[in-house]
Amino acid sequence: METDCLEVKKLSVERNGYPLLSSVSFHVPDGEITALIGESGSGKSMTVKAILDLLPVGIEKTDGAIFLEKESVETISLQEKRLLIGKSIGVVFQDSWQTFNPIQTIGSHFLDVLSAHTSMSKKEMKAHALHMLNSVQLKEAERIYSSYPDELSGGMRQRVQLAIALSLKPKLLIADEPTTALDVKTQADILKMIKKWQKESGSSVFLVTHDLGVLNELADRVIVIEKGLIAEQGTIQDILHDPKTAYTKQLVDNYGWFTSGNEKLHPPEQTILIELEQADKRYVKHGLFRQTTNQAVSNVSLDLRKGEITGLIGESGGGKSTLARLLLQMEKMDGGQMLWHGDQPFRRGVQWVNQDPFASFNSHWTMKQIIGEGLDYWKVYDKTARIKEVLNQTGLDISVMDMYPHELSGGMCQRAALARAIAVEPELIILDEPFANLDLQAQIAMIALIQKLQKEKGTAFFFISHDIRAAVKMCHRVLVMKEGQLIDELAAGDLEHASHPYTKALYNSAQTLYINKQEKVDNYVFY
Numbered sequence: 446m447e448t449d450c451l452e453v454k455k456l457s458v459e460r461n462g463y464p465l466l467s468s469v470s471f472h473v474p475d476g477e478i479t480a481l482i483g484e485s486g487s488g489k490s491m492t493v494k495a496i497l498d499l500l501p502v503g504i505e506k507t508d509g510a511i512f513l514e515k516e517s518v519e520t521i522s523l524q525e526k527r528l529l530i531g532k533s534i535g536v537v538f539q540d541s542w543q544t545f546n547p548i549q550t551i552g553s554h555f556l557d558v559l560s561a562h563t564s565m566s567k568k569e570m571k572a573h574a575l576h577m578l579n580s581v582q583l584k585e586a587e588r589i590y591s592s593y594p595d596e597l598s599g600g601m602r603q604r605v606q607l608a609i610a611l612s613l614k615p616k617l618l619i620a621d622e623p624t625t626a627l628d629v630k631t632q633a634d635i636l637k638m639i640k641k642w643q644k645e646s647g648s649s650v651f652l653v654t655h656d657l658g659v660l661n662e663l664a665d666r667v668i669v670i671e672k673g674l675i676a677e678q679g680t681i682q683d684i685l686h687d688p689k690t691a692y693t694k695q696l697v698d699n700y701g702w703f704t705s706g707n708e709k710l711h712p713p714e715q716t717i718l719i720e721l722e723q724a725d726k727r728y729v730k731h732g733l734f735r736q737t738t739n740q741a742v743s744n745v746s747l748d749l750r751k752g753e754i755t756g757l758i759g760e761s762g763g764g765k766s767t768l769a770r771l772l773l774q775m776e777k778m779d780g781g782q783m784l785w786h787g788d789q790p791f792r793r794g795v796q797w798v799n800q801d802p803f804a805s806f807n808s809h810w811t812m813k814q815i816i817g818e819g820l821d822y823w824k825v826y827d828k829t830a831r832i833k834e835v836l837n838q839t840g841l842d843i844s845v846m847d848m849y850p851h852e853l854s855g856g857m858c859q860r861a862a863l864a865r866a867i868a869v870e871p872e873l874i875i876l877d878e879p880f881a882n883l884d885l886q887a888q889i890a891m892i893a894l895i896q897k898l899q900k901e902k903g904t905a906f907f908f909i910s911h912d913i914r915a916a917v918k919m920c921h922r923v924l925v926m927k928e929g930q931l932i933d934e935l936a937a938g939d940l941e942h943a944s945h946p947y948t949k950a951l952y953n954s955a956q957t958l959y960i961n962k963q964e965k966v967d968n969y970v971f972y
Contacts, residue, residue, distance in 0.1 A: 447474050447475075448474070448475050448515075449472040449473060449474055449475065449512070449515070450473050450474065450475045450513070450514060450616060450617050450648075450649035451472065451473040451496070451511075451512070451513055451617055451649065451651060452471075452472045452473075452511070452512040452515075453469060453470060453471055453472070453492075453496065453509065453510075453511055453512075454470050454509055454510045454511075454512075455468045455469070455470055455508055455509045455510070456468070456469040456470070456492070456495055456506070456508070456509030456510075456511070457469070457506070457507045457508040457509055458491055458495050458500065458504060458505065458506050458507065458673075459504070459505060459507050460503055460504045460505075460852070461503065464673060465488060465491050465504065465673050466488050466491055466492060466495065466673045467673050467674050468508070468509075468674075469488070469492060469509070469670070469673070469674070469675055470675065471668050471675065471678065473617065473649050473651050474649065474665075474666070475647075475649055476643075476647050476648070476649060477649060477650075477665040477666065478639075478640070478643055478649070478650040478652055478663060478664045478665050478666075479649070479650070479651055479652070479664065479665065479666045479667075479668065480651075480652040480653070480654060480660045480663075480664035480666070480667045480668065480681075481651065481652070481653045481654075481667075481668045481670060482653075482654055482655065482656075482657065482660065482667060482668070482669055482670070482684075482696065483655065483669060483670040483671055483676075483696075483884070484655060484671075484696075484856075484884040484886050484887065485655060485854050485855070485856025485857060485859075485883055485884045485887050486854045486856060486857055487670045487671055487672060487673070487884075488670050488672070488673040488674075489621070489653045489654075489655070489670060489854075490539060490621055490653065490854055490855065491504075491673075491854075492653075492670070493536075493619055493621050493651075493653060495509075495511075496511055496619070497530060497534070497536065497619070498518070498526060498530070501851050501852065503852075513529065513530075513533060513534070513617070514533070514616065516529075518530075528562075531558075531561060531562055531613075532562050532613060532615070533615055533616045533617060534615050534616070534617045534618075534619055535609075535610030535611055535612075535613060535615035535617070535618045535619070536610055536618075536619045536620075536621070537603070537606045537607050537610050537618070537619070537620045537621060537623045538606065538621050539621045539622040539625060539653075539855045540801065540803055540855060541594075541599055541602035541603045541605075541606055541801075542594070542599070542602070542801045542803065542804045543803060543804075544602075544606055545594035545602065545605075546594075547593065547594055547595060548593070549593070549594075550590070550591055550592060550593055551578075551589055551590055551591075551592055551593075551594070551597075551605055552571065552574060552590040552591060554605075554609060555570065555571075555573075555574035555577075555590070555609060555612065556570055556571075556574075558609055558612060558613065559573065559574070559612060559613075562613055563613070571590070573612060574590060574608075574612070575587065575590060577608035577609070577611065577612050578590065578605070578608050580608065580611075580638070581604040581605075581607050581608045581635070581638060582604070582631065582634050582638075583601060583604055583605070583608070588730075588737065589601070589605065596728075596730075597762075598761055598762045598766055599761070599766070599800050599801060599878065599881075600628065600631060600760075600761025600762060600911070601761060601762050603623065603624075603625065604631070604635065604761075606623075607620075607623060607635065607638070607639075611642060614646065614648075615648060616648050616649065617648060617649045617650070617651060618639070618642070618643070618648065618649070618650045618651070619651045619653070620639065620650060620651070620652050620653065621653040622653060622654055622655070622855070623635060623639070623652070624636065624654075624659060625855075625881045628758075628759065628760040628761050628763075628911030628951070628954075629911060629912070629913055629951065629954040629955040630760060630950070630951065630954040631760060631761055631911075632659075632911075633954060636659065636663060639652075640663060652664060655856070655883070655884030655885065656700075656884075656885065657684075657685070657696060657697065657699075657700040657885070658700060660681055660684075661681065661685070663681075664681050665680070665681075666678065666679070666680060666681075667679060667680070667681050667683075667684045669684065669690070669692065669693050669696070671690075671692045676690045676692050676693060677689045677690050677693055684697070685697060695886065696884075696885070696886070699884075699885035699886050699889060700885055702885075702889060715750055716750060716751040716752075716786070717748045717749070717750055717751070717786055718748075718749050718750060718751050718785070718786055718787050718794075718872060718873050718905055719748065719749040719772065719783060719784070719785055719786070719787075719795075719873065720748050720783065720784040720786070721745060721746060721747050721748070721771075721772065721781065721782075721783050722746050722781050722782050722783070722784075723744050723745070723746055723780060723781040723782075724742055724744070724745045724746070724768070724771055724778050724780070724781035724782075724783070725740075725742060725743060725744060725745075725778060725779045725780035725781055726740075726741045726742040726764075726767055726771060726776065726778055726779055727739065727740050727741065727779050728741055740929055741764045741767040741929055742764050742767050742768055742771065742778075742929050743764075743928075743929040743930050744781075744930065745768060745781075745926075745929075745930065745931050746781075746931070747924060747931060749772075749873060749905060749907055750905060751872065751903060751905055752899060752903040752904070752905055753899075753905050753906075753921050753922065754895065754896070754899055754905070754906045754908060754919055754920045754921050754922075755905075755906070755907050755908065755920060755921065755922050755923070755924065756908045756909075756910065756916035756919070756920035756922065756923040756924065756937060757907065757908070757909045757910070757923070757924045757925075757926055758910060758911065758913055758916055758923060758924075758925055758926070758951060759911070759925060759926035759927055759951070760911070760927070760951075761911060763926050763927055763928060763929065764926055764928070764929040764930075765877070765909045765926055766800055766877055766878075766909065767929075768909075768926070769797070769875050769877045769907075769909055771783070772795075772875060772907070773795060773797050773875060774791070787872045787873065788872065789871070789872055793822075793823060793869055793871060794871055794872045794873060795871055795872070795873045795874075795875065796819075796865075796866035796867070796869065796871040796873075796874045796875070797866065797874070797875045797877070798859075798862045798863050798866050798874065798875070798876045798877060798879045799862060799877055800877040800878040800881065800909075802855075802858040802859050802861065802862035803850055803851075803855075803858050805862065806850040806858070806861075806862075807850075808849065808850055808851065809849075810849070810850075811846065811847055811848065811849060812845050812846055812847075812848050812849070812850070812853070812861055813829075813832055813846035813847065815850070815861070815865060816832050816835065816836070816846075816861060816864050816865045816868055817829075817831075817832050817868070818865070819865065819868055819869045820832075820868055820869065823869055831868060832846060832864075832868065833846075835864040835865075835867055835868050836861075836864055838864070838867065838894060839860040839861070839863050839864040839867075839891075839894065840860060840887065840890050840894075841857065841860050841861060841864065845857065845861065855881075856883045856884060856887055859879060859880070859881065859883055860883070860887065860891070862879075863876075863879060863891065863894075867898065867904075870902065870904075871904065872903075872904065872905060873904070873905045873906070873907065874904060874905075874906050874907075875906075875907045875909070876895075876906055876907065876908045876909060876910075877909045878909060878910055878911070879891065879908070879910075880910065880912060880915055888915060892915065892918055892919045895908075895919060896919065908920055913940065913951060913952060913955040914955060916937060916940075917937050917938070917940055919937075920937040921936070921937060922934065922935070922936060922937060923935060923936070923937045923940060925945070925947065925948045925951070927947050932945060932947060932948075933945040933947070933948045935948070940952050
């Protein structure tokens, strides 16, 4: 007889009387992977927060019951609830930046979790933490253990989250967009790890995602959520091949668009905006007895051209975001030089969409203040009208103006960051993983918007991403980065015919990302 690890009954959540979730009911069977899928803002992350009793201030659960291992979490004390959730549920959140305390090392985060729920000695806890870091394919586990969150890339922080979540052998793993910030090769590895962990432990997984491809051949059951309501439920094969609702059919069609053939895009004029010559960036960490040096960017030369969409792809932690900060003059180069040829002053001519949009927002400001901040410096006559215009361009309702960052989903935050960037009409926008938190429908809309801005206004874009599918669909030219160095450059439409071994491996990983349940995955040991 099938038993349930988690059961949610008629869950309703509201903000100021406005329904965010309405009578949501589903169950997660023991020993299975159950997925929740939907567009950005559909209620996926809100469902997770309600289950974990982590709803933001001003948002409340108005109805429903939640059962973990048939025990109601509503009837136990707050302390018992925290112990139950902490020990029985491992969680990987969508936004790795908000998960960590910025003034604590990664090792300290492990010690906090393990000391609260185990009787291990400090030495045993460190050994277990290093083992878990190695199990999620993080190189230099000792260095990462001693690092602070801001010293790691977004993808590395996401993998650290997974390592901590699995460290207590939970009965249920809740993974809210667990591969969002990872390159395709690492995505495949992480998904294999989750599958192998679930199979060996017999535990359950509740996987939240906007990408149907992540679910293909991985999930046992799928729940589709639309605007806070359950649209349909079924096996992955039911959802992919026989969707019942128009909403689910649209999700499937969007997935098909990304995996279809690609049109080769021809670049526009070749006027250079930025020239970067032999750029170097090193980070030196001083220890008690020695210092270590991390060469993040090494001898990189490139040019970014007016009206061209240039892509930069590579694995997480390969130096892509560091290169973006050098181009934005947010950090000084240790060697090399950069030349700007744009007509506007550099600070207006170049804008940035951060990999972690929430971290780039003032949490005490409304979105109207955040998006309009740059307009204050450029004497725009009707600031409100311009803000409404860019919100409309990025697919956000004007009601967003009165909201605060914590009230937005990850995908909405990402679109708001793009709205802020285009508000001052720059010549170049640097996009650092801009689609990381967007569902496929929003990604398609953003690609269309970016290409429209490029064609109509001549805006250039530097698209930094691990998502090869999006780079091929959107870019004219693609650069490939590995371990701080540029190793390849080719037209985006030629990626499938790449000759460089690393570029070829990246492209092939994108084509074979999704795991077959019968695939042998015996290379990871978790306990």
